[in-house]
Amino acid sequence: MGTQSDWLKISLGHWRNQALSTHTKTRRVEVALGERSYNIEIGQQLLTDSSLLHALIPANQVMVVTNETIAPLYLDALVKSLGTKQVATCVLPDGEQAKRLDSMLPVFDELLANGFDRDCYLVALGGGVIGDLAGFVAATYQRGVAFVQIPTTLLAMVDSSVGGKTGVNHPCGKNMIGAFHQPKAVIADLDLLSSLPDREFRAGMAEVIKYALLGDAAFLAWLEAHLPEVFARDTEALAYIVERSCQNKAAIVQADEKEAGQRALLNLGHSFGHAIEGATGYGPWLHGEAIAAGMCMALRLSARLSWITAEECARGIALIQRAGLPIEPPSQITPETFLDFMQRDKKNRGGQLRLVLLKGLGNAVVSADYPESALLETLQEYSDG
């Protein structure tokens, strides 16, 4: 284990050397899943790198799915980079509300209207909503076609574009309808983050902090030391957090692609967070904001169980707060409402609530082995009622 400054030197030094050699040099994280393996390419000016795009999107028929916010910024550049391919586009409304089963219909319509066959590629150009939805279309069009993720948000770069979870929401729960369908490649062009609003950037940082809390204590220390560079959107710092987060995610996904066990660790803060999103009607709280508050709740419950110390709990919450993220849920959400939403969580088995909790910073566990009273008391702490 190195010190905090060692981590900075090693990681930023490595990146800097590469960046000096050529401006568009990419860093690569491999997601090793046998015949479903793929690479995450991290770098700058990737969207206009026609040779990279042609190598990663070998099909002639390409359908780009994006949203109304992203389209005016990046769609033309991407289509131009795809050159003489048969390119069709589908521009959906922005926002979590668009992540519905019926939002898939215009994409299917467009695919069929253009006569796209099983050899076509879908490209998801957008954040988590577009990636999840376009990925699910790819999983189900003609029973499965290839797709490539080009994430435009920090959250999508470090989390949702990696790992093959695709799907849409149901009024009764997030991501309740979907499929495991791995992309053929993820292209993380850091330049696209320049257009990302601060609030969205902070929301993405919630997932970055999640990796540190759940399994990477050294990264936690790095983040504590270097948050200012990150929020200044220093390119090298961005490259490092994207790469490090993807490495963490890839390691877990490789060990448990279909979430039979360990992969559920990635849901730290999500049982609580999904309940916040659901109870507030999906939209007022960004996913990352809800997960930030949810992680604080998981920290507090872990401390109540004495699985972490009060100091560790405070340290985790402090980092989340320094990142400008909420550290508690809306006080109007009652414990009953929380439990109602949490009971629909996909991790549950046989009616028992399974939660991701901490047994130390950087050491998460999936557990149903806690007294229900501790959960209730934690929920009551946050509630008006």
Next chain:
Amino acid sequence: MGTQSDWLKISLGHWRNQALSTHTKTRRVEVALGERSYNIEIGQQLLTDSSLLHALIPANQVMVVTNETIAPLYLDALVKSLGTKQVATCVLPDGEQAKRLDSMLPVFDELLANGFDRDCYLVALGGGVIGDLAGFVAATYQRGVAFVQIPTTLLAMVDSSVGGKTGVNHPCGKNMIGAFHQPKAVIADLDLLSSLPDREFRAGMAEVIKYALLGDAAFLAWLEAHLPEVFARDTEALAYIVERSCQNKAAIVQADEKEAGQRALLNLGHSFGHAIEGATGYGPWLHGEAIAAGMCMALRLSARLSWITAEECARGIALIQRAGLPIEPPSQITPETFLDFMQRDKKNRGGQLRLVLLKGLGNAVVSADYPESALLETLQEYSDG
């Protein structure tokens, strides 16, 4: 290779011996797909065989999906056989029109309203529409749960319930949205065929004849000799055609689960047939009827190419006609309409029409290696225009 009468003796003799020993003894066809392997159980009184059902449906939470025609006949018996499990049911409208993306919503609603988790089982009690739709719900609910097929039609027993193809139609094409998702078991209770209308039974026979034509010349001879027993719904003859068809299908699916090549052979008659269904608006023609006419068109095109003799062509068409099935498409469908629908076929690559044709009875090939003029002439033969 045995003679026709050998086949009858061996197959029916085998079955009769089993049937004598116990009335509910089942025959079993294994679909060997590694960790996705499962058995097709063929027999009588299986729907009321509580111990068999409990063995094959080990979950506590069970959602039975069926339709308005089947529910009054068999739903109560099945629910009773499932005993003390938490059983929910969803009854959909009957018919191909129900095989739409939005027909899945009530099933998702019901699953979530009942708090069903990832360990639940879906049971498809019905024909091909229910099996395809419930299977697709199972493929996508919480990114995939288990399901069991209990086919109630001959077509579903011999074809659609086996092999893991699930999905729904799009206005522009059949089965355009779906997933590969293998069932955990198929329970083919021959007693359920007693309620099947003659027209539906004949439509199922189209798929039975398909197996014979595409790869089982001995079975073709058996069918020619024993069609009367089959249409008298003699239990032993039914058991034999279901078993033999499932063996044929299993062999092909095992060799090519995701239809990278050989599996497309199972689409003999389907490129033409899907066009007939599409051009007539899905409904007036049963799937099996359209496939019957489609197989005759494939036979005629194969003969035109001199890949089979005129006698072989006539022999194939004669069997289809003896089974009371249509041997030509509606003459109002123009060659242009056929081509328009056929161009959306999932087998196509790079805009080229790939068809399943015959190079001998019992020897199908997937090919785009034929003069387009031969296809056009064949289509023109059938057309008014």
